[in-house]
Amino acid sequence: MNEGHHVVIIGGGFGGLYATQSLKRMPFVVTLVDQRNFHLFQPLLYQVATGWLSPANIASPLRGVLKRQKNASVVLAEVTDIDVGNRRVILSEKTIGYDTLIVAAGSRLHYFGNDHWEVLAPSLKTVEDATEIRARIFLAFEAAEFETAPKKRGALLTFVIVGGGSTGVELAGALGEIAKDTLRNDFRNIDTGDASILLIEGAERILPAYPPKLSAKAQMFLQRLGVTIRINATVIDIQPDEVAIKRGETLEHVPCHTVLWAAGVQASPLGKILAHATGARLDRGGRIFVESDLSLPNHPEIFVIGDLANYPHQTGRPLPGIAPVAIQQGRYVANVLRDRIEKKSRRPFRYKDRGNMAIVGRASAVADLGKFRFSGFLAWLAWLFIHLVNLIEFENKVLVLIQWAWYYFTRNRGARLITGDKRTHFKAC
Amino acid sequence: MNEGHHVVIIGGGFGGLYATQSLKRMPFVVTLVDQRNFHLFQPLLYQVATGWLSPANIASPLRGVLKRQKNASVVLAEVTDIDVGNRRVILSEKTIGYDTLIVAAGSRLHYFGNDHWEVLAPSLKTVEDATEIRARIFLAFEAAEFETAPKKRGALLTFVIVGGGSTGVELAGALGEIAKDTLRNDFRNIDTGDASILLIEGAERILPAYPPKLSAKAQMFLQRLGVTIRINATVIDIQPDEVAIKRGETLEHVPCHTVLWAAGVQASPLGKILAHATGARLDRGGRIFVESDLSLPNHPEIFVIGDLANYPHQTGRPLPGIAPVAIQQGRYVANVLRDRIEKKSRRPFRYKDRGNMAIVGRASAVADLGKFRFSGFLAWLAWLFIHLVNLIEFENKVLVLIQWAWYYFTRNRGARLITGDKRTHFKAC
Numbered sequence: 001m002n003e004g005h006h007v008v009i010i011g012g013g014f015g016g017l018y019a020t021q022s023l024k025r026m027p028f029v030v031t032l033v034d035q036r037n038f039h040l041f042q043p044l045l046y047q048v049a050t051g052w053l054s055p056a057n058i059a060s061p062l063r064g065v066l067k068r069q070k071n072a073s074v075v076l077a078e079v080t081d082i083d084v085g086n087r088r089v090i091l092s093e094k095t096i097g098y099d100t101l102i103v104a105a106g107s108r109l110h111y112f113g114n115d116h117w118e119v120l121a122p123s124l125k126t127v128e129d130a131t132e133i134r135a136r137i138f139l140a141f142e143a144a145e146f147e148t149a150p151k152k153r154g155a156l157l158t159f160v161i162v163g164g165g166s167t168g169v170e171l172a173g174a175l176g177e178i179a180k181d182t183l184r185n186d187f188r189n190i191d192t193g194d195a196s197i198l199l200i201e202g203a204e205r206i207l208p209a210y211p212p213k214l215s216a217k218a219q220m221f222l223q224r225l226g227v228t229i230r231i232n233a234t235v236i237d238i239q240p241d242e243v244a245i246k247r248g249e250t251l252e253h254v255p256c257h258t259v260l261w262a263a264g265v266q267a268s269p270l271g272k273i274l275a276h277a278t279g280a281r282l283d284r285g286g287r288i289f290v291e292s293d294l295s296l297p298n299h300p301e302i303f304v305i306g307d308l309a310n311y312p313h314q315t316g317r318p319l320p321g322i323a324p325v326a327i328q329q330g331r332y333v334a335n336v337l338r339d340r341i342e343k344k345s346r347r348p349f350r351y352k353d354r355g356n357m358a359i360v361g362r363a364s365a366v367a368d369l370g371k372f373r374f375s376g377f378l379a380w381l382a383w384l385f386i387h388l389v390n391l392i393e394f395e396n397k398v399l400v401l402i403q404w405a406w407y408y409f410t411r412n413r414g415a416r417l418i419t420g421d422k423r424t425h426f427k428a429c
Numbered sequence: 430m431n432e433g434h435h436v437v438i439i440g441g442g443f444g445g446l447y448a449t450q451s452l453k454r455m456p457f458v459v460t461l462v463d464q465r466n467f468h469l470f471q472p473l474l475y476q477v478a479t480g481w482l483s484p485a486n487i488a489s490p491l492r493g494v495l496k497r498q499k500n501a502s503v504v505l506a507e508v509t510d511i512d513v514g515n516r517r518v519i520l521s522e523k524t525i526g527y528d529t530l531i532v533a534a535g536s537r538l539h540y541f542g543n544d545h546w547e548v549l550a551p552s553l554k555t556v557e558d559a560t561e562i563r564a565r566i567f568l569a570f571e572a573a574e575f576e577t578a579p580k581k582r583g584a585l586l587t588f589v590i591v592g593g594g595s596t597g598v599e600l601a602g603a604l605g606e607i608a609k610d611t612l613r614n615d616f617r618n619i620d621t622g623d624a625s626i627l628l629i630e631g632a633e634r635i636l637p638a639y640p641p642k643l644s645a646k647a648q649m650f651l652q653r654l655g656v657t658i659r660i661n662a663t664v665i666d667i668q669p670d671e672v673a674i675k676r677g678e679t680l681e682h683v684p685c686h687t688v689l690w691a692a693g694v695q696a697s698p699l700g701k702i703l704a705h706a707t708g709a710r711l712d713r714g715g716r717i718f719v720e721s722d723l724s725l726p727n728h729p730e731i732f733v734i735g736d737l738a739n740y741p742h743q744t745g746r747p748l749p750g751i752a753p754v755a756i757q758q759g760r761y762v763a764n765v766l767r768d769r770i771e772k773k774s775r776r777p778f779r780y781k782d783r784g785n786m787a788i789v790g791r792a793s794a795v796a797d798l799g800k801f802r803f804s805g806f807l808a809w810l811a812w813l814f815i816h817l818v819n820l821i822e823f824e825n826k827v828l829v830l831i832q833w834a835w836y837y838f839t840r841n842r843g844a845r846l847i848t849g850d851k852r853t854h855f856k857a858c
Contacts, residue, residue, distance in 0.1 A: 037567060037847045054483035056844035063615035064841065073617040076571045076847075093575070127848050138466060142505045146522070186492035188502040395835045395843050399828060406824045412493065414824045415485035418466045418505075419556050 004029045007337065008089055008098035010079050010270065012039050012062045015104035015306030015326035017392075020072055021065075022334030027341065030072040031096060033089065037061055037076050040127065041391055043323060044400070046167060048130040050174035051138065051182075051416030052407060055127045057399050060392040079105070079270060084277040084299065100301050102333055103270055107285075107307035107321055110266035120238045121259035124167060133260060135418045137175065140258045141195075142418070145187045155255035157195040160243050162235050163263035164201025165209070166358040169218055171260055172199040173360040176225030181362070181411040197227045198254065200245060202234050202263075207366070209320065210356055214366040217375040221360040235259075265321060267308045278302065283310045287318060292348035293336050294329055303336075305329035311349065319351050323390075328352065357383045362408065433458045436766065437518055437527035439508050439699065441468050441491045444533035444735030444755035446821075449501050450494075451763030456770065459501040460525060462518065466490055466505050469556065470820055472752060473829070475596060477559040479603035480567065480611075480845030481836060484556045486828050489821040508534070508699065513706040513728065529730050531762055532699055536714075536736035536750055539695035549667045550688035553596060562689060564847045566604065569687045570624075571847070574616045584684035586624040589672050591664050592692035593630025594638070595787040598647055600689055601628040602789040605654030610791070610840040626656045627683065629674060631663050631692075636795070638749065639785055643795040646804040650789040664688075694750060696737045707731065712739045716747060721777035722765055723758055732765075734758035740778065748780050752819075757781065786812045791837065 005028050009016045012034035020032045038059040047053045066072045081090035082103075088095045109123030122132050137159070144156035157179075161172050179195035186192070199206065199222065205215040206222075206229060219229055230245060237244035238259055245252045267286035275282045280296045281289045287310035288296070294309060296302045306326035310318040319325045332349045339346045355369035359380060367379040374382075384404060391397050407413060434457050438445045441463035449461045467488040476482045495501045510519035511532075517524045538552030551561055566588070573585035588604050590597050608624035615621070628635065628651065634644040635651075635658060648658055659674060666673035667688055674681045696715035704711045709725045710718045716739035717725070723738060725731045735755035739747040748754045761778045768775045784798035788809060796808040803811075813833060820826050836842065 037571065037845075054485045054844075055848065056483045056846055059846050061615075061843075061845050063612070064843075064845075067614040075575070077575070127846065142466065146504070146506070183492070185496040186490075393843060395832070395839075395841070398831055398835075402827055402831070403824070406827075410824075412824070414489075414493075414822060415483075416466075416490050416493075417485055417488050417556065419484065 005099045005341075006031065006097065007100045007102065008033065008096055009102040009104060010034075010089065011104035011106055011268075011306070012036070012074075013042070013104060013106050013306060013326065014323045015106075015330045016102065017062070017065065018327045018330030019102050019104065019305065019333050020330075021069065022331045023337070024069050024071065026071075026334065026338050028071060028100075028337065030069075031075055031098075032062065032066070032072060033075045033077055033079060033091070033096070034062060035076070035078050037063065037074075039065060039392060041396075043387060044391075045124055045127075045130050046170045046174060048127070048415070049124055049133040049137075049171065050178060051134050051413040052174070053400060053403055054415050055130065057396050057403070058391070059127060060396065065392055082270065082273055082277060084274075084302070087301065098301075100303070100337060102303045102305060102330075103274060103308060104304075104306045104326065104330065105268035105270045105308050107265045107267045109261060110264035110285075111261065112264050114238075117238045117261070120240060121162065121261040123261040124171070131419055134416065135420050136258050137178065138416050138418050141183060141187065141190070141192060143257070145189050151255070153190065155241055156257050157190065157192075158198070158254060158256040158258070159195065160198045160200060160235075160245075160254060160256050160259045162200050162259065162261050164199055164203070164206035164229070164231070165262060166207065166356075168199055168201070168260075168262035169206055169222065169358050169360060171262060172197055172222055172227045173225055176222065176227050177362055177411070178413065180226060182413050182416070193226070195226075197225075198245075198256075199227055199229045200233050200235055201229070201231050204231055206231065207358060210358070210366065210368050211373060214368055214373055214375060218358065218360050218366045221364045221366075221375075225361055235263075265307070271304075271308050274302070274304065283318065285310075293346065294333055294349055295336075303333045305333060311351075313348055314351055322356075324354060325351055357386065359383050362411065434528045434770075435460065435526065436529045436531065437462065437525055438531045438533060439463075439518065440533035440535055440697075440735070441465065441503075442471070442533060442535050442735060442755065443752045444535075444759045445531065446491070446494065447756045447759035448531050448533065448734065448762055449759075450498065451760045452766070453498050453500065455500075455763065455767050457500060457529075457766065459498075460504055460527075461491065461495070461501060462504045462506055462508060462520070462525070463491060464505070464507045466492065466503075468494060468821060470816075470825075472816060473820075474553055474556075474559050475599045475603060477556070477844070478553055478562040478566075478600065479607060480563055480842040481603070482829060482832055483844050484559065486825050486832070487820070488556060489825065494821055511699065511702055511706060513703075513731070516730065527730075529732070529766060531732045531734060531759075532703060532737060533733075533735045533755065533759065534697035534699045534737050536694045536696045538690060539693035539714075540690065541693050543667075546667045546690070549669060550591065550690040552690035553600070560846075560848055563845065564849050565687050566607065567845050567847050570612060570616065570619070570621060572686070573619050575618075580684070582619065583625075584670055585686050586619065586621075587627070587683060587685040587687070588624065589627045589629060589664075589674075589683060589685050589688045591629050591688065591690050593628055593632070593635035593658070593660070594691060595636065595785075597628055597630070597689075597691035598635055598651065598787050598789060600691060601626055601651055601656045602654055605651065605656050606791055606840070607842065607845075609655060611842045611845070622655070624655075626654075627674075627685075628656055628658045629662050629664055630658070630660050633660055635660065636787060639787070639795065639797050640802060643797055643802060643804060647787065647789050647795045650793045650795075650804075654790055664692075694736070700733075700737050703731070703733065712747065714739075722775065723762055723778055724765075732762045734762060740780075742777055743780055751785075753783060754780055786815065788812050791840065
């Protein structure tokens with residue numbers, strides 16, 4: 001580790017992993033630090049949460065991915081601090097010196113100052129979140145089957161999803177299909193088709209990042225699946241058996257046992273640490289403003305990429321916190337480092353926007369590929385194809401493809417297991 | 430639920446599920462009660478614990494399996510008591526009356542009066558156990574990579590498996606392959622091939638239920654994988670960083686961080702409740718002595734099957750607590766019930782022993798099929814085939830087959846995720 005230029009990368013998500021891999025044949029010693037021993041393919045996490053795929057299908061052990069990259073090693077540890085002056089990353093039990101630091105620590109879900117909502121309305125960021133949400137969804141149906149009081153049963157069969165971005169839309173669509181198709185003949189006392197699924201969005205349409213026409217399409221697809229959409233609406237209170245929703249002057253109290261949070265995002269706390277140490281500025285979401293080569297002002301040896309970076313140099317607004325941005329930034333930084341060694345200069349980072357896609361149901365999706373905007377079955381196929389191609393391991397591509405095909409033909413979600421410690425606490429959910 | 434003869438079945442394992450399914454076209458109303466919403470294919474659980482398969486691959490949602498069986502319903506609940514006098518099963522929040530009761534509540538692992546060992550030496554019974562053991566195994570390698578003191582590193586790379594039955598042998602073989610093959614190039618500071626794996630067996634050979642020749646074969650296969658076998662040995666103490674093993678007069682202290690328990694088994698506590706209520710006798714393992722038709726003495730309306738039953742009528746000794754016994758007993762009881770309605774009598778239950786098989790490694794197993802006893806690659810293929818055929822859902826058959834094939838060719842275990850709450854507590858493992 002002491003020979004050569006040492007690049008330390010914090011975070012094994014899309015930004016960090018692609019940066020590591022791009023440094024493969026370059027004259028650097030690379031250390032990738034992550035709290036988890038796997039890279040998680042976030043865009044498919046909602047499919048784990050809805051009992052379609054297994055966690056391992058979308059997670060790739062980092063050591064396995066990098067086993068043949070001789071200049072890279074993996075450290076499984078939590079970063080507690082960054083000592084910018086002495087160029088050291090502080091872990092819980094040791095420190096690692098760096099010549100160059102790439103911080104790709106990502107973001108977490110954010111409850112807008114209502115952190116106590118997290119217990120009542122879990123969000124979807126980790127594998128554990130996904131299996132917890134999966135347990136809550138399927139336990140709610142179990143509890144409804146068991147419940148004889150119609151009012152309580154109704155609350156158990158009500159699902160509120162907060163946030164109409166792509167995660168919220170995908171969760172709502174999947175829930176609609178679970179109620180209408182997957183569980184249709186599973187129960188004897190309830191009709192799962194009676195479940196009501198509410199999607200709450202603060203803006204005036206769902207998928208606000210998409211062109212209005214595609215938002216309308218997505219809305220239509222969701223409504224066909226029985227999802228009720230509330231736009232211009234905010235959740236102002238969450239209780240174990242009720243959600244309060246405000247629209248303009250109207251306040252609605254919805255009896256409900258299962259709330260899923262897909263609304264706010266906040267950058268990793270490492271942003272604050274870095275800002276404090278380097279004098280870099282933070283935006284309201286906790287993201288750090290980076291230079292046009294993704295380094296920090298006055299600290300050319302520190303780069304910030306992915307969800308943690310605010311890169312305003314292209315459009316005046318920050319780039320969205322999505323996988324393609326992080327991937328392109330990871331690759332870009334690797335090239336900057338090589339160019340520096342070769343004394344070349346590199347043009348500012350430019351994000352190539354290849355478009356946005358969200359899946360709405362079993363055979364429908366919306367796609368905005370810039371020139372091409374389409375929806376329905378074709379968009380769904382394109383969505384499947386692009387996600388399959390980008391999955392890291394070949395084994396996972398095969399396993400996911402089979403489970404998708406299986407679901408397409410049978411509408412069966414084989415992974416609807418209720419697991420975890422709270423598995424028998426029906427009434428607590 | 431109030432029409433017709435009501436059969437309540439406690440437990441959705443092999444015995445309970447096969448009993449339920451065998452009652453399909455018979456004039457009964459069937460209720461299957463289980464604490465979990467899925468049937469678990471126990472024989473493959475060690476493959477989840479060793480990062481080969483995902484939990485959902487070997488778990489089948491009970492409601493899904495029974496969705497087309499109109500006379501059956503599933504109740505997800507814990508049985509707290511059985512009211513034999515009033516023929517009622519008491520659940521945590523309601524009661525269910527029965528005309529006939531089939532108790533197939535199975536067994537749990539047993540620490541011979543050392544229940545405090547459970548935290549230090551988890552056993553393999555539930556999906557949660559499997560993911561916990563998986564996390565411990567792979568965290569131990571991570572911690573060893575991080576550790577610089579050679580002695581501590583050695584302890585982190587030492588794995589002790591207590592119990593040389595088929596689960597212990599399968600775990601030991603899998604651990605050998607993880608160390609020698611799967612992780613071979615994953616680490617930079619340690620050579621995972623240095624890991625020492627100890628298999629502790631109290632009897633004079635491993636796999637004592639098999640013919641001596643096959644035990645010897647299994648021992649040879651394991652030794653090739655670098656597993657050290659201690660026979661006539663007992664674990665007398667487990668500490669977080671040390672295990673005390675007694676052989677005759679010798680006491681050995683093995684520095685070790687990861688201990689897996691595959692030794693004793695104790696029947697479900699429902700056995701005690703039933704014995705108390707009906708006057709039936711229990712054996713030392715908590716199993717209930719049943720009549721030759723698997724019912725309880727003086728209680729022809731109560732049957733006990735599977736691991737919870739002690740059936741001595743065939744060989745004078747209890748039948749082993751394995752899946753084929755439970756399956757055959759479940760089917761038998763369904764036939765007894767039909768015969769009773771048709772006023773026919775049925776001969777006593779007889780277990781047809783089709784043999785025993787244990788897998789030892791990537792291409793080796795031992796099989797004792799009565800007339801045929803073989804080992805090696807052919808036994809391994811037979812093992813794979815039989816387990817694949819018996820997996821409940823078609824989708825799982827395909828997914829498992831692909832993962833087995835993948836492993837066979839690449840020796841890669843794709844599901845080696847470290848998940849769960851304690852994921853960052855390296856030093857605690």
